[in-house]
Amino acid sequence: MTSCGSAAGHDRPTTSDPAPTGLPPEDFAECVLCQKPTEYPESHKGITLCPVCEWQEAQRTACSG
Numbered sequence: 001m002t003s004c005g006s007a008a009g010h011d012r013p014t015t016s017d018p019a020p021t022g023l024p025p026e027d028f029a030e031c032v033l034c035q036k037p038t039e040y041p042e043s044h045k046g047i048t049l050c051p052v053c054e055w056q057e058a059q060r061t062a063c064s065g
Contacts, residue, residue: 028037031050038048049057 027041029040029042029044029048030036031038031053032047033053034050036050036052038044038050040048
């Protein structure tokens, strides 16, 4: 028996768990195109895109030669 709580740590919530309401965590900004959570905090300045939309935007704006 350990003196510092749960030995396995199962009672601690993880940051990747979705919010109980099914909405993205409030710590992350929403994508301006699809409203999915991004990798950026809400305080991030500028356009925030999720990884998928960011990749698609990069493909769209790349020089096609």
